[in-house]
Amino acid sequence: MNLRNRLQYMKRLCTAHFVTNAVLSVLFLVLRTIRPFCTIVFPRAEPECNLEWRESNILMFLICVVVIKNRKFPDVMQFVKILFSLSKVANFLLFFYSDLRLAIVYSVLCLLVVLIFPEPAFKGPENITYFKGEQFFEELENNPRTTWMLECYAAWSPTCQRFASVFADLSLNYSHNHFKFGKLDVGTNDKLAKRLGINTSGTSLELPTLILFQNGKPVIRRPVKNNKGKVMPFQFTMGNMIRDFDMNVIYEETKSKAQKKQEKKAEALGNNENAEEEKKDK
Incomplete structure (x- = not known):
């Protein structure tokens, strides 16, 4: 990937659509493991804010699915979109197992992001x-x-x-x-x-x-x-x-x-020039 394409990808990834989706993709992990969020959202997590065994398994399963889905090395944007989609599904399941109300709130947030921050239309260089x-x-x-x-x-x-x-x-x-x-x-x-x-x-x-x-x-x-x-x-x-x-x-x-066509044109042009020179000499 050349520098121009890298800058183009970075510019697209910095838009509100991708930033908000990135936040949604890691929301459960942040709320579940970082204080004071874990004690407010998950009060039963006291005294430790750590992932439970089932939650860790869901995240490991997500990693395996992402690796399998991207084994054919898709382009960067395709990888990011697949990662976001699978991460949001995993987040919903994690919230659902913890508290149905949290899962509903998360679903509403995902819907609002889709409506308010749709994926921006491509406006990059093309031929x-x-x-x-x-x-x-x-x-x-x-x-x-x-x-x-x-x-x-x-x-x-x-x-x-x-x-x-x-x-x-x-x-x-x-x-x-x-x-x-x-x-x-x-x-x-x-x-x-x-x-x-x-x-x-x-x-x-x-x-x-x-x-x-x-x-x-x-x-x-x-x-x-x-x-x-x-x-x-x-x-x-x-x-x-x-x-x-x-x-x-x-x-x-x-x-x-x-290239062959250009060579033939150049050869024909050269022959015409030679013919004109011969006429002038005569």
């Missing part, structure tokens, strides 16, 4: 072309030799919003004149969604849908459907995208084609 209507298909017809990575998204979809930073990073790291990244909003265009075979309902598992186009035709798509038409879940992480779409291979292949 993406945004298409409307039939523009993308016209682009394919006019420039079929260009390889396109197309994200079909819906502005209202939380999954699409979370994936925005990952797709932006991919566009910055891999795009060039012969390998481009585009986004097409299918959430408000049923005609386009049907043409691309994407379900855009509120419960759809096909948002976003990533399609790789080569020579004007789709060659790789995620997520995919099995033989029964069921959508197979796909984790939209940086590592999964690079692996499933062979991003490094495609980048090198398209870069090589671009």
